[in-house]
Amino acid sequence: ILNIKKPQFISSHKMIYIIEKCISSGNNKILLTERGSMFGADDLVVDFRNIIEMKKIGYPIIMDSTHSCQKMSHGSTTSGNREYAPYFAKAGALFGCTGIFAEVHPNPANGLSDSSNMLDFKMFANMVKDLRSLKDANLC
Numbered sequence: 001i002l003n004i005k006k007p008q009f010i011s012s013h014k015m016i017y018i019i020e021k022c023i024s025s026g027n028n029k030i031l032l033t034e035r036g037s038m039f040g041a042d043d044l045v046v047d048f049r050n051i052i053e054m055k056k057i058g059y060p061i062i063m064d065s066t067h068s069c070q071k072m073s074h075g076s077t078t079s080g081n082r083e084y085a086p087y088f089a090k091a092g093a094l095f096g097c098t099g100i101f102a103e104v105h106p107n108p109a110n111g112l113s114d115s116s117n118m119l120d121f122k123m124f125a126n127m128v129k130d131l132r133s134l135k136d137a138n139l140c
Contacts, residue, residue, distance in 0.1 A: 001029040001030070001031060002022055002027060002029065002030050002031065003031040003033055003062065003101075004018055004019075004022070004030060004031065004032055004033065005033040005035050005064065005067075006032065006033060006034055006035060006037075006050065006054070008035070008036065008037050008038045008044065009037070009038055011050075012034075012047075012049075012050040012053040012054045013053060015032060015054055015057060016057055019032075019057060019059070030059045031059060031060050031061075031062050031098075031099075032054045032057070032059050032060070032061050032062070033061070033062040033063070033064050033101060034046065034048075034050045034051055034054065034061060034062070034063055034064065034068075034092065034097070035064035035067040035068055036064075036067065036068045036070070037050075038072075042071055042072050043071055043072070044067070044068060044069075044070050044071070044072075046068045046088060046091075048091055048092065048095040049095075051063065051092060051095040051096055051097050052095060052096065055096060060098035060099065061096070061097045061098050061099075062097060062098060062099045062100065062101050063088060063089060063091075063092025063093070063097040063099070063100050063101065064101045064102075065085040065086070065088040065089035065092065065100055065101065065102045065127070066080075066082065066085045066101070066102050066103045066114065066117040066118060066119065067101075067103075067114070067117060068084070068085070068088040069081045069082060069083075069084040069085050069088060069117055070114065070116075070117050078114065078116070078117075079116045080114070080116040080117035081116070081117075082108065082116060082117050082118060082119055082123065085102060085117065085119055085123075085127070086119075086123065086126065086127040086130060089102065089127055089130075089131060090127075090130060090131065090134060093131055093134055093135070093139075093140040094134070094139060094140050096140065100127075100131065102119055102124060102127070103117060103118045103119070104118060104119050104120070104121065104124045105118045105119075105120065106120065106121055107120065108120055
């Protein structure tokens with residue numbers, strides 16, 4: 001199974017070309033992941049319409065909740081705001097994504113990569129609880 005993250009620099013409509021390349025090599029087991037697009041110099045911005053548009057292609061859509069809150073930096077690592085990740089997950093669910101991706105670490109400050117975006121176990125558990133509530137209420 002290929003999990004293809006929509007590159008930050010292309011539109012959702014151009015994902016079809018990536019999918020066609022995968023299919024031409026004999027693989028049609030594909031997940032598509034929304035993770036935001038470049039905006040300005042420092043921010044990723046999620047256009048949730050991408051979830052709806054990519055679903056039309058016919059493959060499951062995953063919402064990358066933690067990379068979506070990433071900020072570009074001018075140093076050697078990225079920064080971000082993990083506090084937004086649960087909101088990105090819930091919005092993705094409301095827009096009809098099939099699943100949620102999240103980077104989780106027992107102590108995000110010690111994470112080797114994307115530490116400012118990672119959720120700790122408690123934040124992750126609360127996010128899953130909130131997502132379950134949305135599903136149970138038939139909101140997604």
